[in-house]
Amino acid sequence: MCAAKNSAAKAHEHHHDDAAHGTLRGYLIGFFLAVNLTIVPFWLVMARPLDGVFDSHIPVAIILVVFAILQIIVHMVYFLHMHPRSEGGWTLMALFFTLILVIIVMSGSMWVMYHLHSNMMPSHDMSKMDATGESWIPSQQPFPAVGAVSGTVPVVE
Amino acid sequence: MSATHAANRVYHLPEEPHHPEGHSTYLGFWLYLMSDCLIFAILFATYAVVGGNYAAGPSPKDLFDLELVALNTAMLLLSSITYGFAMLEMVRGRKKATLGWLGVTGLFGLAFLCIEIYEFAHLIHLGATPQRSAFLSAFFTLVGTHGLHVMFGIIWLVTLMVQVGMHGLTAANQRRLMCLSLFWHFLDIIWIGVFTFVYLMGVL
Incomplete structure (x- = not known):
């Protein structure tokens, strides 16, 4: 493995510490984790083992999101070889x-x-407005008269 | 005296620092991937907002076949690990083994694409076309954009296989293979989001 790293460094000629290519062991661990983190969500939805446990679908949805985030992290670490430096x-x-x-x-x-x-949502109920024949602008509230100071309520006779 | 001082002032480095070829490719390609990530974020957000607007049409529960999606996921995951094997062979300097694993990766990618095209054709045959409802527009845009990325990835892969076949595992080709590796694994990460948010949660 050390020899492989050296030859890689030689091939790149420059300080490519970023070009971490990983190891066979790393790829296999990542693959094993990713497969499990994929199978469990599919099993949860296709076989529905938790339908009797929870009343709503929200807990299962949260579990799905957690598995997705975990698998994304696994991919980043073992396949993309990300490291902070x-x-x-x-x-x-x-x-x-x-x-x-x-x-x-x-x-x-x-x-x-x-x-x-x-x-x-309420505006979807258009039938009521047709029945009363009223527009959506409240008729009791006239627009301010021309020249009225903004903020004051105009007096209407 | 101050005038002569001003005249001697230079506003550029007396000597350009030496940049080896491709020294910034990795960071540049990473920035491209991040911007691609934003494209997918917008498409995911669109799907999240309008994904429930069926317009009295079919819903995810009526349309999605999870066994097909599971098969698709397996294809993409297998192509990820075989690309990893190709990279390991590349580091060892074995050209033929690298080409072999790249070929296997391409075949898995092609299988993924074929299954997705079959799924799309099936949906369109059922009348679930992109113009049917906002949900289907967002679905086809999101999943189709991912499929297009995979297609361009395969074209890129074949191009690099020809390059490696002609010129061998040169430093430039190794750099290109590493960029494609980032791209390929990135597509797999996007697919995790797709199968979780679109397919599994849609059928839930």
């Missing part, structure tokens, strides 16, 4: 920056869109 830490910095952006994009759009969705 490669390229002077810049790859890890880029990864953290990306993760922050991903979290903002994912959680932000889900948060905003689900709130929007729940706020939009």
